[in-house]
């Protein structure tokens with residue numbers, strides 16, 4: 001089995017809190033994809049689901065030196081073609097290097113070159129957008145960007161660079177089609193009704209116009225935008241939702257909002273952004 005898909009996103013974009021519910025969905029096998037093998041680091045997944053089952057988001061990893069990549073093998077049907085889904089645990093420092101010095105970590109680079117599809121995570125209301133973080137605070141970068149006032153810019157610059165990497169590095173699919181990129185707007189449960197109905201692409205156009213423009217221009221990638229709520233609501237700030245979540249049991253709360261004419265519709269299959277990137 002040679003196919004792989006990478007899942008990327010800056011720090012705090014919702015990757016870890018997707019992995020837990022994703023594993024439960026893949027293991028349950030009710031969605032478009034199921035898990036063809038147990039993940040090697042099943043403890044990592046269990047640590048995440050422990051938090052979520054207790055009605056909390058999994059916290060950010062404290063020990064940044066202990067890198068924890070996640071990998072799971074998925075398939076659509078028993079005995080059908082398998083794909084490795086890889087979520088590299090990329091530190092703020094590595095992001096900074098990639099964006100500022102255009103220097104990608106060799107392991108990460110070879111993963112990208114092997115992959116024929118990707119998911120890119122962007123989170124709604126990420127406080128990392130307004131609160132400086134390691135890959136944004138670099139004096140170097142702020143100087144390069146000019147204004148320190150435009151808080152949205154660093155994230156956009158990072159995302160645009162990432163899209164450029166994906167465009168040049170991802171490999172063509174076996175069927176000759178362009179590599180697929182699922183752009184996933186996470187914590188989609190946080191947006192207001194109007195924003196929800198306009199859909200995640202309209203959200204990107206408003207909040208990240210450079211990124212949205214870049215996505216519209218892409219020639220070498222086939223792009224689709226999804227809204228995602230890994231746990232179905234705001235466990236941190238919405239006690240009523242949290243209570244309902246705890247009472248209903250741990251699984252099946254997450255959903256995906258699909259773009260393109262079907263905005264406003266929730267699908268409970270959170271494997272969909274991966275399934276589309278795989279080519280289903």
Ligand SMILES: Nc1nc2c(ncn2[C@@H]2O[C@H](COP(=O)(O)OP(=O)(O)O)[C@@H](O)[C@H]2O)c(=O)[nH]1
Nearest residue numbers: 011012013014015016017057187229230231234
């Ligand atoms: N409302 C809401 N917030 C989420 C969801 N998923 C993640 N978050 C928030 O995003 C934060 C960062 O998520 P995390 O998975 O740690 O991001 P990572 O750094 O990319 O692994 C969490 O602490 C939550 O506050 C979701 O489905 N809904």
Ligand SMILES: [Mg+2]
Nearest residue numbers: 015016060061
């Ligand atoms: Mg994480």
